[in-house]
Amino acid sequence: MTKIPMLDLKAQYQTIRSEVLQAIEEVLESQQFILGPVVERFEERVASYLQGGAAVGVASGSDALLLSLMALGIGAGDAVLVPPFTFFSTVSSITRLGATPIFIDIDPQTFLMDPQAVEAFLEERAQPHPQGDGLMDSKSQCRIRALLPVHLFGQCCAMVGLLSLSRKHQLYIVEDVAQAFGARTLVSPGVSRAAGTVGDLGCFSFFPTKNLGGMGDGGLVVTNRSDLADKVRMLRVHGANHKYHHLEIGLNSRLDALQAAVLFVKLRYVDQWREERIERARIYETLFLSSGLVGEEILSLPNSGDAQSHVFNQYVIRARRRDQLKEYLAKQGIKAEVHYPVPLHLQPCFSSLGYRRGDFPHSEDASTQVLSLPMYPELTAHQQETVVRQIRSFYRG
Ligand SMILES: Cc1ncc(COP(=O)(O)O)c(C=O)c1O
Structure with a gap:
């Protein structure tokens, strides 16, 4: 019986084997495994590929989400609107920070966050926050801070509708692009942008099964806002701005040089x-x-x-x-x-x-x-x- 797998990474590897081995060899010769020039080179290349401002390599797609929400200062008392039909860490990134996920049902045709459903929710359940700007969820009394659309299975969400809601209600957009590297979405008639570069921050995963997959775990945050890029860069090294000087309580979450070297090769394909x-x-x-x-x-x-x-x-x-x-x-x-x-x-x-x-x-x-x-x-x-x-x-x- 011939077997047909879900994905055949061995077949892909055979086509790029010599380039990957050479890239790995270069890292081994340098013996620099954590951040450094190979990671920086990949970050620059992927940012220019996506035309998305700055790219910051992190340890996984899950951490990309967590670090992005941290960079926005989302925490206890805040709510994030998110679909319930997604991978676990889209939502655990919210709850880990003590914030509240508010689920918005998907569009049954596409499985994606539906701008009309978001709008209906905001009309029914949101009210001006009593302490200043923004909206409050009348049920949980949390401040609604962000939308977290997921480009599930590789398909882009309807970003035009989500963008206009985010502007109208001063909500951040954090895009979960774990499954959609290389997808492009229309932002106005005839103008498209790479998924992940439309909202405030885009969160990619390099889990091996993704369209751009590493040889281990890896992730990326992309943002057009240099202040947020700097913040994620600091948060990924324990919140330190200089070695051993910690402005915030961050994580240890870096893309390692071996992954960056492999991803640099794969990005060509x-x-x-x-x-x-x-x-x-x-x-x-x-x-x-x-x-x-x-x-x-x-x-x-x-x-x-x-x-x-x-x-x-x-x-x-x-x-x-x-x-x-x-x-x-x-x-x-x-x-x-x-x-x-x-x-x-x-x-x-x-x-x-x-x-x-x-x-x-x-x-x-x-x-x-x-x-x-x-x-x-x-x-x-x-x-x-x-x-x-x-x-x-x-x-x-
Ligand atoms: C939609 C979605 N979000 C987040 C993640 C988390 O990425 P990672 O496995 O790199 O932590 C994944 C991948 O598994 C995913 O498919």
Whole structure:
């Protein structure tokens, strides 16, 4: 039986092996592993690739989120609006700081934060804060400080709508771009920007499965505001502005030189890999549309969007009898995953927030229906045909 994985990092490695080994060798020869010139060179290159002001390398995407919220001074008494259908650390970054996540249900078509839902929430539940500027959540009495949209699966949120709400209500925007490196989003007619450079801060992850993935953990904060970049740079080294002089209580959270060296090499290929992913999404779409399953057993396919507004870190369908389908595919050697089986408002660790099943029906439905299929630049058309054929044989015998 031929096996089809979710992602084949070995195949990617073979195409860049000699360049990566040379880059690693250079770091080994320098014996400088923490920050230093290799990290700085990567930060400069990635900032110019994204055209996003300054880039600050940190230890993970989770820390990128945490450090960004810390840089904005978000903490106890503050609230951040966030979708419940996302990876865990989008929300734990808020609660770790003693702040309160306020969940806003997703747009069921895209799985993303819906500007209209945010607006409806603000109209219903927000009131002017009694102590000065800004808004207060009338239920929790927290000051609403920020929006935290997630460009989930590689697809950009509707940033134009979110930007206008953020301006109207003086809210920061922290973008979770962990899954969307290289995606571009329209900011005005005909003008696009890299996802992660539209809000106040963009938080990237270099977890190996991401579109730009390292060989270990890594992350990045990108911001057009030099004061925030300086703050994150300080916070990532224990809040010290000079060695052993601490202005704040920061973290130890640096991108290491070995990761920066590998990422510098991979950055050269990231556009090519993005186009290959987009092409594979088109192939899946064609195959599914001719399978006769769409609208019946396959409840929906991902939105192809504009040219680069979806970079398909995951190719996610909605499927009837999802769990049985996943099991059937596994028996045929095809790996598929559920991102994510439990929305965050129903996670035991967040029970004190007081949410219940039924509070966010779009997120709850998504968690029972979504299935991520194999997706990576080296996936062959033959493998894709096999995936769709096996899905068809599950439903139609
Ligand atoms: C949407 C989202 N946010 C945050 C993260 C956290 O990134 P990391 O695993 O690098 O901490 C991830 C990745 O796992 C993610 O997918």
